[in-house]
Amino acid sequence: MDIIYPFIWAFGLCLGSFAGMSINRYQRIYAGEKINIISPSSHCPHCKKSLKPMMLIPIFSYIYLKGKCYFCKKEINKSYFITELIFLAVTVTLIFFETSILNILVLLLIFCFLYILLITDYNHFFLPIELNLTLLFFSICSAALNIHTNITHALFGAFFGYTVLYVINFIYKKFRAIDGIGFGDFILLASLGALYGVYSIPFILFFGSLFSLVIYLFKEKNKENYVPFGSGLILGAFLIFFLIEIELLRFI
Ligand SMILES: [Zn+2]
Numbered sequence: 475m476d477i478i479y480p481f482i483w484a485f486g487l488c489l490g491s492f493a494g495m496s497i498n499r500y501q502r503i504y505a506g507e508k509i510n511i512i513s514p515s516s517h518c519p520h521c522k523k524s525l526k527p528m529m530l531i532p533i534f535s536y537i538y539l540k541g542k543c544y545f546c547k548k549e550i551n552k553s554y555f556i557t558e559l560i561f562l563a564v565t566v567t568l569i570f571f572e573t574s575i576l577n578i579l580v581l582l583l584i585f586c587f588l589y590i591l592l593i594t595d596y597n598h599f600f601l602p603i604e605l606n607l608t609l610l611f612f613s614i615c616s617a618a619l620n621i622h623t624n625i626t627h628a629l630f631g632a633f634f635g636y637t638v639l640y641v642i643n644f645i646y647k648k649f650r651a652i653d654g655i656g657f658g659d660f661i662l663l664a665s666l667g668a669l670y671g672v673y674s675i676p677f678i679l680f681f682g683s684l685f686s687l688v689i690y691l692f693k694e695k696n697k698e699n700y701v702p703f704g705s706g707l708i709l710g711a712f713l714i715f716f717l718i719e720i721e722l723l724r725f726i
Pocket residue numbers: 518519520521522523543544545546547548
């Protein structure tokens with residue numbers, strides 16, 4: 475496969491742009507703005523003018539417009555540019571590790587939804603159901619392509635991923651009378667179980683808990699003392715991806 479196959483680069487950049495926009499919109503939705511993920515179309519937060527197609531890809535607008543709005547010349551939030559750079563790095567990594575174009579595209583889609591969920595859970599302690607279910611769908615697609623597991627292991631993985639956290643939360647609730655783990659985390663672990671197969675679940679939980687602890691220690695404390703467990707699970711899943719690719723872990 476030609477590693478400079480331009481379609482994959484373009485796809486990665488478009489997903490980066492979509493992720494940056496989605497994270498920004500969830501932030502505004504939680505702040506009480508009456509918008510949704512699709513409308514209104516992307517616009518400058520200062521002058522409210524709609525962005526031209528080329529400006530939707532932050533890397534180009536940063537290079538050509540030096541990080542400023544084309545219309546009002548006010549500075550654009552750097553987080554879009556950073557998100558885009560991360561997606562570029564992930565695209566390069568996937569091209570390096572994977573040989574099939576279809577595998578790369580599916581894994582890029584999975585990364586995109588994991589990334590939005592990671593940031594949204596970190597900022598708001600919430601995993602939007604529409605993102606979570608889309609991720610589950612793409613995880614099952616990846617198993618259908620036999621990327622990291624097969625479809626049987628994936629379906630068991632989804633079932634046990636959901637059930638493990640459901641049962642832990644059920645027991646916790648018996649003693650403390652409140653939920654200890656959010657419903658979104660059940661679906662997230664179901665997706666990760668589908669992505670890597672049923673045997674990966676103890677590893678995801680182990681690494682996920684370690685990363686959650688690290689986040690808890692370093693993140694500014696909130697008054698409810700919540701921990702973004704979903705973000706921890708996703709960081710654990712990224713680590714597992716590397717361990718599989720460098721052949722230190724195998725679940726099938
Ligand atoms: Zn502007």
